[in-house]
Structures are given as structure tokens and as C-alpha cells.
Amino acid sequence: MADPAPLTAADGEAVPAVRRHLPLALIIGGVLVGLVVGVALLSYIWTPHDPARINVRSRLVPPGTPGFPLGADRLGRDMLTQIIVGARTSLYVSIVATLVALVVGTAIGLATAAASGARQSVMSRAVDVGVAIPGILIALVIATALEPGNTASIIAIVIWFIPIAARVTIGPARQILALDYVEAAYAYGRSRTYVLFRHVLPNISPILIVQASIMFASGILAEAALSFLGIGAQPPTASWGRLLKEAQPMIDVAPGLMVFPGAAIMVAVLGFNILGDGLRAWLDPRQLTQAGH
Amino acid sequence: MTALVEVGGLHFRYGSSRRGTGQDWTLADISLALPARGTLGIVGESGSGKSTLIRLMCGLLRPDRGALSFDGRPVTDWLATDRRAFLARNQIVFQNPRRSLDPRMTVARALAEPVRSLESRQPTDAELAASLARVGLQAEVLGRYPHQLSGGQLQRVAIARALSVRPAVLYADEPTSALDVSVQAQVLNLLMDLREDLGLALVMVTHNLAVVARLTEHVIVLHRGRVVEAGPTHRVLGSPENPYTAALVAAAADVSLARAGWDEAEERR
Numbered sequence: 001m002a003d004p005a006p007l008t009a010a011d012g013e014a015v016p017a018v019r020r021h022l023p024l025a026l027i028i029g030g031v032l033v034g035l036v037v038g039v040a041l042l043s044y045i046w047t048p049h050d051p052a053r054i055n056v057r058s059r060l061v062p063p064g065t066p067g068f069p070l071g072a073d074r075l076g077r078d079m080l081t082q083i084i085v086g087a088r089t090s091l092y093v094s095i096v097a098t099l100v101a102l103v104v105g106t107a108i109g110l111a112t113a114a115a116s117g118a119r120q121s122v123m124s125r126a127v128d129v130g131v132a133i134p135g136i137l138i139a140l141v142i143a144t145a146l147e148p149g150n151t152a153s154i155i156a157i158v159i160w161f162i163p164i165a166a167r168v169t170i171g172p173a174r175q176i177l178a179l180d181y182v183e184a185a186y187a188y189g190r191s192r193t194y195v196l197f198r199h200v201l202p203n204i205s206p207i208l209i210v211q212a213s214i215m216f217a218s219g220i221l222a223e224a225a226l227s228f229l230g231i232g233a234q235p236p237t238a239s240w241g242r243l244l245k246e247a248q249p250m251i252d253v254a255p256g257l258m259v260f261p262g263a264a265i266m267v268a269v270l271g272f273n274i275l276g277d278g279l280r281a282w283l284d285p286r287q288l289t290q291a292g293h
Numbered sequence: 294m295t296a297l298v299e300v301g302g303l304h305f306r307y308g309s310s311r312r313g314t315g316q317d318w319t320l321a322d323i324s325l326a327l328p329a330r331g332t333l334g335i336v337g338e339s340g341s342g343k344s345t346l347i348r349l350m351c352g353l354l355r356p357d358r359g360a361l362s363f364d365g366r367p368v369t370d371w372l373a374t375d376r377r378a379f380l381a382r383n384q385i386v387f388q389n390p391r392r393s394l395d396p397r398m399t400v401a402r403a404l405a406e407p408v409r410s411l412e413s414r415q416p417t418d419a420e421l422a423a424s425l426a427r428v429g430l431q432a433e434v435l436g437r438y439p440h441q442l443s444g445g446q447l448q449r450v451a452i453a454r455a456l457s458v459r460p461a462v463l464y465a466d467e468p469t470s471a472l473d474v475s476v477q478a479q480v481l482n483l484l485m486d487l488r489e490d491l492g493l494a495l496v497m498v499t500h501n502l503a504v505v506a507r508l509t510e511h512v513i514v515l516h517r518g519r520v521v522e523a524g525p526t527h528r529v530l531g532s533p534e535n536p537y538t539a540a541l542v543a544a545a546a547d548v549s550l551a552r553a554g555w556d557e558a559e560e561r562r
Contacts, residue, residue, distance in 0.1 A: 117308065179392045179393075180387040180388070180389065180392040180393035181392065181393050181394055181395045183348075183353060183385075183387070183393075184385070184387065184393050184451075184454070185406070185410075186353055187351060187352070187353055187380060187383075187384065187385050188380060188381075188384070188406060188407035188410050188411055188454075188458065189376065189377055189380045189407075189410045189411050190406075190410050199395050199397075202395075202397040203395070203396065203397055
């Protein structure tokens with residue numbers, strides 16, 4: 001027998017050290033996203049005012065009015081309350097849509113990556129076509145064809161995101177499938193399905209996590225756009241997009257009605273995007289896979 | 294003595310569904326025989342079809358034409374009816390251990406995989422530890438991930454993984470060429486010891502003729518997908534009959550002997 005090799009790098013090779021520090025973007029993104037999520041959760045327990053309560057006496061009061069820090073809309077509803085409750089809609093729609101699209105899109109992407117020859121080309125082109133069609137256009141067509149509401153928004157955004165999720169999956173999945181540990185798995189009798197779920201999926205998960213955070217951001221923007229156009233959230237559901245829509249005719253009288261929901265959308269979108277950047281740096285696949293020389 | 298693995302008139306090409314003229318075979322008319330406990334070296338330049346050949350022999354690829362049998366039965370027959378038994382008896386070790394072990398699986402999980410897959414059971418901790426001891430690693434390695442181990446240690450793990458289902462033939466595809474020079478000899482010695490102790494047949498693909506000279510009794514030389522010379526290693530490398538083999542031997546001798554860091558190489562210097 002050979003002499004037992006000591007655990008240290010006695011082979012004369014350096015054992016790669018794994019160093020990790022938390023990227024600044026991850027912290028900033030995490031704080032912004034945490035703020036939005038925290039506010040949405042808070043709305044279930046407490047809001048400054050009853051979000052649905054109409055009050056003639058507080059009609060269009062300016063920001064800074066006692067009891068109405070961000071002012072009130074034309075029906076006298078508190079803007080701060082509307083924004084707090086609106087966070088729920090934004091997060092609900094974008095998170096549900098992203099998760100559904102990610103599951104379906106990843107499955108399509110894995111199936112495409114694992115398909116052979118001509119079939120793979122056809123599936124891959126089909127995904128490319130899906131990505132090439134402007135997403136907001138698809139979403140508009142779908143949302144108008146359905147009963148307006150959050151469900152319509154979710155379905156529209158899901159269909160918009162599926163090709164994107166599939167596209168993001170295909171390349172990295174093909175790379176993993178070409179590695180020797182996949183061939184080794186076939187050599188000890190594992191099936192293609194097992195390989196996809198047990199080897200490919202865990203190894204592309206950093207990419208999917210980053211993609212998810214970017215999709216959350218796009219989803220929030222898309223939900224706001226659909227609600228702004230009147231095919232998303234319907235009254236009395238509070239939504240940042242709908243707040244913008246209602247503020248539009250009064251932009252001269254009460255610009256705050258437009259500024260504050262806009263700022264809320266900006267914070268949420270920025271937060272998820274920065275979080276995505278931070279995750280990308282933190283989960284850098286090169287650092288995780290050490291895929292060779 | 295009957296051969297454990299027999300190959301006769303084997304042809305293979307990638308993407309064989311395409312109907313070409315039939316001239317572009319990756320491997321053409323390959324014949325060889327490997328006895329139980331035998332050793333075979335497959336040498337040739339890059340692209341000569343060496344790696345493809347052992348992938349056919351261990352069931353990862355299907356031949357397009359010709360005969361390929363294991364233990365007296367056609368391999369296609371094995372794969373159709375006794376797939377798991379065939380795979381357990383024919384295992385492979387790859388070139389780059391950083392690519393042949395999943396970075397997301399601990400050593401324990403990676404080692405357990407063949408047994409879980411081919412025997413449908415979870416090996417005991419004692420079995421896993423014994424498996425590691427056989428390749429000269431301690432049980433502490435079990436909880437580690439591939440990035441926490443060196444290349445030589447990883448190749449030992451990969452060898453232990455292949456041996457965990459008690460194969461009759463171990464195929465090795467350039468098992469040392471991705472390793473540091475100082476580690477190559479250790480891994481080769483390990484393979485020789487294991488072959489001896491476990492009674493394995495060993496099929497080794499390499500472009501390193503010194504490795505073949507040291508480890509294998511027989512050798513076949515591939516050139517552009519065809520066998521240009523075959524026979525006992527000392528004869529083929531000592532007095533090559535084919536001009537391609539002669540060129541290969543002449544070009545490789547000094548460099549590869551020196552790279553392997555052996556005594557002969559020391560003397561030559």
C-alpha cells in the first residue's frame with residue numbers, strides 16, 4: 001500500500017484557500033430590500049391610518065401636515081399609509097411571478113441543455129425568440145386579455161420572465177454537463193434527470209439566485225407599469241403604480257402624490273438590483289466551483 | 294486464458310445519426326483483448342481517439358459497428374439487461390480531479406455515490422473510511438469539499454470512488470497529467486499497488502510513454518483513430534515496427550522520463 005498522505009498540502013500543492021468578505025453592495029441592497037419587506041410586513045400589523053378611509057377634510061393636504069407626513073390624495077387618504085400598504089402588492093406580485101417563472105424557466109432551460117443535437121438547437125432558438133420579444137409588450141397583451149387585477153399582472157409577468165430564466169439557465173447548465181463529474185455519474189449509473197437535479201442545479205444556483213433578485217426588481221417595475229395603465233391592481237387594492245396613475249391629473253396641484261410613490265418604486269427596484277450585484281460578487285461561481293486549471 | 298474484455302473491428306464516430314460518406318470515423322477497425330488482471334496502455338497523440346476508446350469500453354458510448362464484449366457477453370447486451378452489474382465492474386478515473394468531483398458534494402457523499410446508485414444502499418462510515426484508507430487518505434477527509442483538498446488528494450478520492458463498487462477493470466484517462474510532477478509518481482505507484490492488491494485489470498490512456506513502460510504489460514498505439522501498432526509494451530516501445538510509433542518514442546523518451554521523475558531519468562541526466 002502507498003503511505004498515507006498527510007492532510008496538509010504534503011503533495012507539494014497549495015490547497016486553495018477560500019476567502020470571503022461581504023461585498024458593500026450586498027449590505028446596501030440588503031438594507032434597502034429589508035426596508036421594503038419590513039414596511040410591507042408592518043402594514044399587516046399597523047398603518048398610520050385606515051388605508052381605505054376616505055376623509056373629505058384631509059383632501060389634498062400638503063406633505064408635512066400633522067398626521068399626514070406625506071400629504072393626502074384627492075379623497076383625503078393618507079399617502080404614507082397608501083405607500084406602506086402598496087409595498088404589499090408590489091412584493092406579492094413580483095415575488096410570486098419571479099418564483100413561478102424561475103421554476104418553469106429553469107426546468108425549460110435544463111431540458112434544453114440536456115437535449116441532444118438538433119432538438120437542443122430548436123429549443124434554444126425558441127427560447128431566444130421568447131427573449132427577443134419586448135417583455136412589457138407581452139405583458140400588456142396578456143394583461144388586457146384577462147380580468148384586470150393582481151392575478152393578471154402575475155400571469156403577464158410570469159410569461160414575460162420564463163424565456164429569460166430559461167436563457168440564463170441553458171449556458172451554465174451546458175457547461176456543467178460537459179464536466180467529468182457528470183460523466184463519472186453516468187459511469188456509475190446515474191440517470192440524466194438525477195444529474196440535472198443533483199449536480200447541475202446546485203452548481204448553477206448562484207446564477208439563479210442573482211437572476212432572481214434582478215427579476216424581483218423588474219417585477220416591481222412591471223407591476224407598477226401595469227397598474228399605472230389600469231390593467232393591474234384595481235381599487236381598493238393599494239399599489240404604487242395606481243397611486244401614480246391617480247396622481248397624474250393633479251401633478252400641478254399636488255406633485256407630492258407623484259413623487260412619493262415614484263420614490264418608493266425607485267427604492268425597491270434599486271434595492272433588489274444592488275442586492276443582485278452584491279450576490280453576484282458574493283456567490284461568484286469561480287470562487288465556489290474551482291473548476292480547474 | 295479467455296479475455297475479460299474483447300474488442301473486434303470496432304468503429305465509432307460522434308453524431309453518428311448524420312449519414313456521411315463513412316470515411317470520418319473517430320475510431321475505425323479497433324481490435325484488442327484484455328485478460329483479467331491484465332494491463333493495457335493506450336497511447337497516441339491528442340485527437341487520436343484514445344479517450345473515446347475507453348469511454349466505449351466502459352459503457353459511456355455505444356459503438357456504431359463491430360464487436361465489444363465483456364466477460365464473454367456483448368456490452369450492448371450487458372447495458373440492456375444487467376446495466377448496473379456491468380457498470381460496477383467497469384469503472385473510470387478521469388484526467389482532472391477538480392473536474393471529476395462535484396464541488397458541491399463532500400468527499401463522503403462523492404464516495405458514497407456509486408454504491409448508492411449501483412447497489413441502492415448507503416455505505417457505512419466504516420466502509421467509507423476503509424475506502425479512503427485504501428488510497429492513503431485519512432477519514433478526516435470525509436467531511437471536506439473538493440476545494441479544501443489538493444489535486445493529488447482529489448485524484449486519490451476519485452480513485453477510491455471508482456473502486457468503491459469493486460470493479461474488475463479500472464479505466465484511467467490520463468490520470469496524472471493534470472497533477473503536479475511531484476504528485477504524479479505517487480498516484481502512479483498507488484495505481485500499481487491497488488492493481489496488485491485488488492487483482493484489477495487496468496486500462497490506461499496516456500500520452501506519456503514512460504508511464505506506459507512502467508505500468509502496463511501490453512500497449513496499443515493509436516493514430517487518427519486506427520491501431521498502428523500493438524503488442525507487449527517492452528517490444529513496442531523497445532523496437533517499434535511502425536514509423537509513427539518510432540517517432541512517438543523518439544520524441545517522448547527524454548521528456549517523459551524526466552517528467553515522471555524516475556530513477557532511469559535520474560541516471561540519464
